[in-house]
Amino acid sequence: MHLAADSTSLYGQLLRCYTEPHRHYHSQQHIHACLKLLDAVRSLASRPDEIALAIWFHDAIYDTHQADNEEQSACWAERFLREHHGNDAVIQRVARMIRATAGHDAADDADTALMLDIDLSILGASAEVFDQYDQAIRGEYAWVDEAAYRVGRAKVLQQFLQRPVIYLTPALRQRFEVQARVNLQRAIAALAG
Incomplete structure (x- = not known):
């Protein structure tokens, strides 16, 4: 999905966000990769345009010093x-998808599950792309000292590994x-090394 022509100013605002200098991964390349994967699995979505909106917005605010992005x-x-006169149900669904990316561990509906899986698809990329x-990600947390980063990052990754399944959609x-x-x-x- 492309943002409508009448939302050019929003598109510009989002692109400015995704090109902020502190973003090394959570950038416009991440958004484009997510949208490309959504296009490939579009038939799995009930409301693909809402998933696309959630993808565009889900990392719009990104500051590694904050916990409420x-x-x-x-x-x-x-x-x-x-x-822009959005339908209340649409607004709630899009916002719910975005909020679900905070933990990537719960999805109330199939579209949210699909959106979360798309966002986490990088974990299942080739070894080179994953590296x-x-x-x-380390670049985005450059302000964290090495020892603390290793402990914190290992904890985050271990949480994904301990799940019965990482991806919610078959x-x-x-x-x-x-x-x-x-x-x-x-x-x-x-x-750990």
């Missing part, structure tokens, strides 16, 4: 959709689950 991003999406992602689980577990185990071992 997803909430702020969801509020921005809600404000924009209300200002680039992992280095980019199609994306089949496509990414095995490689994601290999990548996560390797990354955790490297952080």
